Amino acid sequence: MIHSNTLDPNFKFLIAKEPGGENIKRCFSCGTCSVGCPIREVTERYNPRRIIRMALLGLKKDVLQSEFIWLCASCYTCFERCPQDVRIPELMNAIRNIAVREGFLPPSMRMQLELLSSFGRLLEITDFENEKRKTLDLPPVQAKTEDVKKILEKLGLHGEEKVEE
C-alpha cells in the first residue's frame, strides 16, 4: 500500500533537472522498455516501467535506496524503441547520480572509484603488463595517471568519506 502523504511530488522535477533525466515526464507507461529489456528477461528485480512509474509518483526514498536502479545494463534497446523518447538508460544514470549524492553508492561502484583514483583505469597496468607488451612489440602504456584522481577529488568523489552507504 502506498500512502500519498509519503510521496514527494517534487522528485520528478529533481530528476528532470539532472543530465539525462529531462524526458521523464513524457512517460505514459506503455511498457515497451520492459518488454525488450534483456535484464528483465532474466530477473524480476529489474523493471524499467515500474521504476519510472515509482519515480513519477514520488516514491523518492524507495527508488534512491533501491538496488534495482543499478541493474540497467545500458544496452540502449529501450532507448531506441521508446515512443516517448524517455531515454531510459540516461534516465537511470540521472537517478543514480542523485542516489549517490544522497549517500547511496553500491560497494562495487565505490570500488571502481578507488581503482580509478589509484590508476586512472579500472584495471592496473603493472610492470608485468608493460614487460609483456615489450616482448610482444607493443608500445608501453602509462602505468598510472594522477589526473583522474585529481578530477575525482575536486568533485568530492574521492578522499574524505563523503558518500555513506
Add this chain to the structure above:
Amino acid sequence: MVKKRSKSSPSNPQYTLFLGCTVPVRVVNYEISARRVAKELGIHLADIPEFSCCGYPVKSINHYAYLLMAARNFALAEKKGLPISTLCSACCGALTEANHEIQEDKSLQKRINDDLYQWLGKRYEGEVRVTHFIRVLQQEIGVERIVEEIKSDLSSLHLAPHYGCHYTKPTTIYGRIEDPENPKSLDELIEASGAKSISYENKLQCCGGGVLAIDESVALAVARSKLDHIRAHQADAMVLLCPFCNIMYESNQRKIEKVYGTEYKLPVLFYPQLLGLAMGIDPDELGLKMNRVRPTELLKKLNVRAG
C-alpha cells in the same frame, strides 16, 4: 596480384588507438590482431600512453566527472592532431556521447575547460573525432578492398556475429550509420573474409557485461542465453568487436558452464583475428594463442597450424 596502397600515403587513415581499461590487461590478443591487420591495410595507428579510462564507469556516479575524464582524453588526442579510434564499444559510445555534449553546449565546454585548465593544465577545443576501429575497416577501408586482400579459404566456417550494444546505439549520437534493429556491417565484414555469417535467435541481445560489477549472476544469465542460441546453430565460433562482450562470452564461458551444468566450448574471435586469418597472417601474429577457448578445431578446419 593486387597492388597495396602505400603504407605512408597521406590519404591513408590515421588515428590514435584508444585502448581503454580492459584491452591492455585482459585481451591483448584484440590489440595485437587489430594492429597487425591495420599495418597490412595501411591504417596508421599512433599511440598516446597517457590516455586513461574513457570515463564510462563514472557516468552513473557523477555525470560531470565522466565528461571531464573524457575531455582530458580528447585534449591529449587534439594535441596530437589525430582522431580517436577505439577497440572497445563502450569506450566508443561514452567518448562519442561526451564529445557531442561538449561540442553542442558552449557554456558547458567553457566550464569544462576552466576546470581542465585549472586542475590539469589542459584544454579541449572540441575538434576531436571518435570512431570504432571496426568502423574504420568498414567505412574507410571498405568491404570491397578487404575482399581483395583475402588469401586463405575460410568458406568452411560458420560464424555467429555479435554486434553488442554500443557499436550501433544510441543512434542519437552515432546517427543512423545502420539500423540498430537490423545491423548488417559485421555480417558483411565476416562474409568479406570468406566465412559464412549465420543468423540466430536473439542475435542483437546484450552480453550483460554492464551489470557484471553489480550482480554477477544476472550478468551470467544474460550471457548464457546467447551462448545457448549460438550452440543450437553449431557455429564454429562467435565473432565480436568489444573487449567487454569478450569477457562475458569467453573469459566467463567456463563459469557459465559450471553454474548451469552445461558445456559450450565455443571459440570467440575478435573480428581482426578472423580477418587476419583470412589475409593469410600467421595465427601467432594475431594473438590466437591467448584465446581462452582454444580455436583448435577451427584452425584444423582451415589447415592452419594450431597456435
